[in-house]
Amino acid sequence: MQDRVTIDCQDRVATVTLNRPDKYNGLDLEMMQALVAAARRIRKQRGVRAVVVHGRGKAFCAGLDFASVMRKPSRILAGFLPWWRKGNLFQRLCLDWRDLPMPVIAVTHGYCFGGGLQLALGCDFRISSPDCEFSIMEIEYGLIPDMGGSVTLRELVPADVAMELAMTGRRFGAAEALDLNLITRIDDQPLTAGKDMARALALRSPDAIRGIKRLLRSTRHGSERRALRRERQLQLRVLLGSNQREALKARNEKREPEFRDR
Incomplete structure (x- = not known):
């Protein structure tokens, strides 16, 4: 099995790549565990001054791979248990990036749905391609956004906006995401822009x-x-x-x- 997440460190910038392109980088349990492990590895790695998180292939992250996760329901329950005090597996895979001491830039393109959007919101900055689609789509599965969305959404948008997006699960584009303050900016070459920003931050104290x-x-x-x-x-x-x-x-x-x- 290929690595679900890869890390490449150059010029004091760690580039983290979601590496499941055939599934639009959908979140299965292995991907979730790999994201938590990657954040913890970067925290311990001296010399990393900025982080870029992006997805390989046609999408940043299409959210939870429901079919894969539901093959072993017991593992879902186990994911709630280990970290009650500081968040469970599903919450840590998003909030661990927020808690890193250095700035983290999410680069979004294609699809940024559900858990993928919550992962992006856990980063400090979000640079998006113009054609990226967003959705808090947990409602389609009869769920609430439970990967730290209650923490990150309230910091970015008013309560009524957060509720409307979470309750409807509607899709919206990058222009609206920018208007809603869910992303930092739009760029035709978002990965290049994200890496340029990270390198610029890495030159500062x-x-x-x-x-x-x-x-x-x-x-x-x-x-x-x-x-x-x-x-x-x-x-x-x-x-x-x-x-x-x-x-x-x-x-x-x-x-x-x-x-x-x-």
Whole structure:
């Protein structure tokens, strides 16, 4: 069996490829486990400063491969059990990318349905091809969006919009996804654009990049006082690090900075 997910690291960027093109990268249990394993491997890999997640073939991800998963229903129940405290298998395969310290860019094309859309929403940025189709289609199987959608959707769209999309399961295009704030931007060459963005982010201070992600993630729903306190804490940590001094020195000397990975 070919690897469900592959990882290629170059120029401090990890490119993660969903590798089941004959099934439009549909999520079977092996694919789900491989996505969780890939996120955990990248977390431990020193030197990775940005991540690109994309699908091989004609689609990003067509969602749950229901026929494959239902061949062994007991394995579905098992997927709910191991991680009650920090989310189960189905939730972690999306939210583990959100929880990585470095920025993660999803590149979507073709189909981005169900669990595939929830995976994309778990990333920090989403760059889409103009012809990509989206849907929160769990309702077609009599299900709710249970792969972290309750966390990511509320951060991006109003409650009534989230409910309308989840309750109808309707398909919509990239232009509407952009209007709804579900994607970051549209590009005719989304994979190239995603990799270019990742390489640009990888050239910045990793301390500052990680600090920005941590700050904006941790203060999204808190009070103003808590946000300002967190801002001070993280800025002090950055100021005490060697990478901030290197950024300032390189700027004054008009050269590219040489940052250290921690």
